[in-house]
Amino acid sequence: xxAADPTFDDVRRAADVVALELPATPLQSHPLLDLAVGxxxxxxxxxxxxxxxxxxxGGVHLASTLTAAERAHGLITCSTGNHAQSVAYGARLAGxxxxxxxxxxxxxxxxxxxxxxxxxxxVAGATLGEAAAEARVLAASTGGSFICPTxxxxxxxxxxxxxxLFGQEPDLVAVFVPIGSGTGAAGACLARDALAPGCRIVGxxxxxxxxxxxxxxxGEIQTAPATTRASGLATTTGYPLPxxxxxxxxxxxxLVSDDAIDDAARLLATxxxxxxxxxxxxxxxxxxxxxxxxxPGQFGGPVAVMCTGANASADEIARLGEPLVVSVPAA
Numbered sequence: 069x070x071a072a073d074p075t076f077d078d079v080r081r082a083a084d085v086v087a088l089e090l091p092a093t094p095l096q097s098h099p100l101l102d103l104a105v106g107x108x109x110x111x112x113x114x115x116x117x118x119x120x121x122x123x124x125x126g127g128v129h130l131a132s133t134l135t136a137a138e139r140a141h142g143l144i145t146c147s148t149g150n151h152a153q154s155v156a157y158g159a160r161l162a163g164x165x166x167x168x169x170x171x172x173x174x175x176x177x178x179x180x181x182x183x184x185x186x187x188x189x190x191v192a193g194a195t196l197g198e199a200a201a202e203a204r205v206l207a208a209s210t211g212g213s214f215i216c217p218t219x220x221x222x223x224x225x226x227x228x229x230x231x232x233l234f235g236q237e238p239d240l241v242a243v244f245v246p247i248g249s250g251t252g253a254a255g256a257c258l259a260r261d262a263l264a265p266g267c268r269i270v271g272x273x274x275x276x277x278x279x280x281x282x283x284x285x286x287g288e289i290q291t292a293p294a295t296t297r298a299s300g301l302a303t304t305t306g307y308p309l310p311x312x313x314x315x316x317x318x319x320x321x322x323l324v325s326d327d328a329i330d331d332a333a334r335l336l337a338t339x340x341x342x343x344x345x346x347x348x349x350x351x352x353x354x355x356x357x358x359x360x361x362x363x364p365g366q367f368g369g370p371v372a373v374m375c376t377g378a379n380a381s382a383d384e385i386a387r388l389g390e391p392l393v394v395s396v397p398a399a
Contacts, residue, residue: 076262082224095236100339107364115378119153122376127158129225144212146203148299149178151217156187169203175381197304218307227255234263241369242268242362246350248301250310257317268319272354274301275323298346324353348377
């Protein structure tokens with residue numbers, strides 16, 4: 069029998085587990101960033117967590133809920149990097165084996181980080197979709213347990229970031245959330261519905277990897293090429309569980325260019341003293357996008373952007389020194 073979709077009560081229980089291992093992350097304002105955006109914006113600094121990403125929350129919750137078979141035969145998953153580190157971190161907590169299949173496009177720094185956490189890294193395929201197919205074959209041939217990046221336990225772990233967020237600032241008008249597989253946005257909607265029903269949740273995805281946006285827009289799971297430079301957003305398919313949660317709850321879904329994501333990363337670096345990878349900067353890119361109905365200066369209350377990860381590749385770091393394309397006021 070399939071497990072029921074997550075509820076807010078499930079999120080609260082997950083939060084109790086995650087809080088035993090991970091500290092709360094800061095929710096901060098940055099005056100220089102406010103000046104650049106033209107309004108007050110709060111940044112949720114999830115990138116300061118172990119592994120440098122909010123996704124470690126999923127691995128910590130997973131570690132507490134492993135079945136006997138998962139403990140005996142080990143975990144197998146696929147990822148471009150942050151989910152990989154999350155499962156590796158959780159497996160190390162639980163004392164079980166983990167094998168992570170990563171596409172050749174995954175940044176070397178992320179592959180190295182996964183190996184440093186004690187997991188075995190297998191490089192297969194050029195895309196996340198191809199790596200996922202190999203991971204499932206490997207699980208079937210070895211008896212290992214395949215952990216989908218949108219496993220219910222993972223979604224619940226990710227949702228704890230938003231329970232924490234609304235506890236820190238219950239009067240948010242909007243929260244901008246990057247979307248790859250959609251687990252973070254799904255968690256945001258679960259927490260929002262219970263704690264801040266008037267708050268808008270705005271999903272942000274790279275236009276160069278629009279599978280999640282297409283799935284949400286059509287109501288059916290869609291695939292699409294992923295050519296984005298932001299590896300954390302490079303998913304090639306929508307995922308059923310997050311899409312079911314997002315279907316009637318997500319208020320808005322914005323596509324942004326990779327150049328806009330790079331500009332947002334430069335703003336976070338220069339105006340908020342924050343190193344963000346592409347996926348971590350996407351939320352701010354969504355706020356700055358003219359496609360969003362939530363416009364700076366017209367909020368009527370505080371707005372938050374999720375800085376979800378700091379695992380920037382060498383190429384991403386190099387691009388931080390390039391000129392901004394967007395026009396912002398002088399500091």
